[in-house]
Amino acid sequence: MPAPSTSQTELLNLLEDLIRKARASGADAADAVxxxxxxxxxxxxxxxxxxxERSESGDLGLRVFVGRRQAIVSSTDRSRQALDELVERAVAMARVVPEDPFAGLADPxxxxxxxxxxxxxxxxxPASELLIExxxxxxxxxxxxxxxxNSEGADAGWSRSNIAIAASNGFAGGYAVSRRSLxxxxxxxxxxxxxxxxxxxSKVYGSDLRAAAEIGREAGERAVRRLNPRKVKSQKVPVVYDPRVSRGMIGHLTGGISGPAVARGTSFLKDKLGQVIFPAAISIVDDPFVRRGLRSRPFDAEGVTVEKRTIIEEGRLTTWLLDxxxxxxxxLKTTGHASRGTSGPPGPAPSNIYMAPGSRSREDIIGEIKxxxxxxxxxxxxxxxVTGDYSRGASGFWIENGRLAYPVSELTVAGNLKDMFLNMEAASDLELRFGMDAPTLRIDGMTVAGM
Structure with missing residues (x-):
């Protein structure tokens, strides 16, 4: 385990002191972030x-338990008086809220x-001059x-956060994350x-960003390719998702396998655990240990051990995402996917998640489409x-005889995610860029509504 920096040590000391005060004020257990x-x-x-603009902020949240009752209070004021009031308010709230039989800290x-x-x-x-350049x-x-x-503008940014979590069950840990974007x-x-x-x-390290001129040139070329779009008549055809939008399919999957949605019975995948929901060639992996990964984390927001998991293995759903x-x-047992802010309870969220590349190239899966x-x-x-019904506005290019023939717009694509997953093919062009990534995807039999 890497030694925490001085600032992280100070942050953890602050949280542990806050937890001690909460216990002394009547809380049976507490954690803080x-x-x-x-x-x-x-x-x-x-x-x-x-x-x-440059901004700096600091925010902390305290969660206290009185029996199975819990309350959460947050503050940006770290003065002794403010933190004493924070503890007093949190414990008082926890004594009067309804019991939650599922609330509580992790077992050691x-x-x-x-x-x-x-x-x-x-x-x-980075210096401001570098971002401007x-x-x-x-x-x-x-x-x-x-x-x-014409231009709508260019944006460059940098951020860094120190994150600290401590709990009365003995957990204390912290780490730092940074982002550069253009x-x-x-x-x-x-x-x-x-x-x-x-x-x-967007990258963790500025040195890993793509060249500014490359980003700009691609934006310009994309805009020009969209000129003079046509409309097409409504029909059922194969649909191919560019990697810029294909990763949204993973987002729909993670929403469907999120523990709270499954427990409430409000997920279209609520009864699919252990079943085949994708073709056998599809696998989807969640990996919190990617070095310099945008969603990497050494532990989850409840201090629980995290691990690399194959969420979809040869088409089969292997796990829910659980806090x-x-x-x-x-x-069940938590899968170590808890995520949280300072003003609400933890909830599950993926780390670096990606769909493994397929065996055929993008050109191959487009080339056979008439x-x-x-x-x-x-x-x-x-x-x-709840149902998996899918309907989105779309634009892109019409495929004719295996080639991108002309730009199209003002279309709607529709289907049901359960059918879409089962009729999906992944191309071989996966790039790990955003923390949630997929290659080019082809889905047959979708309804395209146009003229």
């Missing part, structure tokens, strides 16, 4: 700076005792693409025929988590 954050963000448009045998250094924090804060270079590269006529959005064409597109990148409470509701839709952008949130 703290976030100390700093960030810099800037935006510019057409070469002129529009915003440059579930706790993480050692953990690896995942290199989740870049120690260097990156935004400028990205926007200039986008505007230099023939056909690009994005640009531009317009192509003129008048009513203008089209917009964008490109962005302690939902695991108790279901009569008529179909290649989606590059989705709009709306028409997904019913």
């Amino acid at each position: 703290l976030f100390d954050s700093a960030s810099v963000s800037l935006s510019q448009r057409l070469g002129k700076p529009e915003r440059l 045998e579930l706790l993480a005792r050692t953990w690896p250094d995942l290199d989740t924090c870049d120690p260097d804060e 990156q935004a400028r270079a990205a926007e200039e590269a986008a505007l230099a693409v023939d056909g690009v006529t 994005s640009v959005s531009v317009l192509a064409g003129t008048g009513t025929g203008m089209e917009r597109d964008y490109e962005y990148d 302690l409470r939902s695991a108790r509701q279901l009569g 008529d179909g839709l290649y989606i590059t952008e989705l709009m709306g949130s028409g997904v019913n988590g």
Whole structure:
């Protein structure tokens, strides 16, 4: 286990003192979480700076248990008087709220005792001048693409957070995370025929970001390719999801296998554990131990040990995503997926999750399609988590005789996620970029509604 920095040691001491006060005030158990954050963000448009901001914040949350009753109180004030009042208020609230039979801290045998250094924090804060230069270079590269006529601006940012968690069951741990990001959005064409597109990148280390000029050039080229879109008639065809949107399918899956939704019976996958819900060629992995991963974590938000898990193994659903409470509701053991802020209880969330690449290339899975839709952008949130019904606005390119023939827009794609999962094929072009990633995906038999 890496030795915590001085600041993390101080943060853990603060939380442990808060927990001692809560126990002394009548709490049977308590835990606390703290976030100390700093960030810099800037935006510019057409070469002129529009915003440059730096912010720092600190927030902590205390959760106390009186029997099976729990209460959570948060504060940004760390003065002795404020923290004493915080403890008093939390314990008083916990004495009067209804009992929750599933609430409680982790048993000691579930706790993480050692953990690896995942290199989740870049120690260097970038100078504002560097962020300004990156935004400028990205926007200039986008505007230099023939056909690009205007810019919605470029944004660059940096953030760093120290995270500390402590509990009366003996857990105490902390780690730091950082993010660097760069994005640009531009317009192509003129008048009513203008089209917009964008490109962005986000990494733990600034040195791992794609080159600003590359990001800008891709944004410009994407916008130009969308010019003069056509409409198509309604029909059932194969649909291919670009990697920029295909990762949303993993989001729909994780929502469906989230412990609270399963326990409430409000998930379209509530009765699918252990069953085949994807083709045998599909596997989906959740890995909290990716070095410099955007969602890496050495332990979960309840101090529980985390591990790499194959969520979908050869098409079969192997596990729910569980925190302690939902695991108790279901009569199971937590999977170490608890996540939380300072003002609410923990809930399950994935770490770095990705769909393993398939055996065929993107060109191969498109090449055999006579008529179909290649989606590059989705709009709306028409997904019913209870039934799996799926309906989203879409734009992209029409596939004719195995090639992207022309841009299309003002379409709706519809189906049911259970059927979509079973008719899915993954291409071989997986890139781990965003913490939730999938390769190009093909789904046959979807309804495309157009004219």
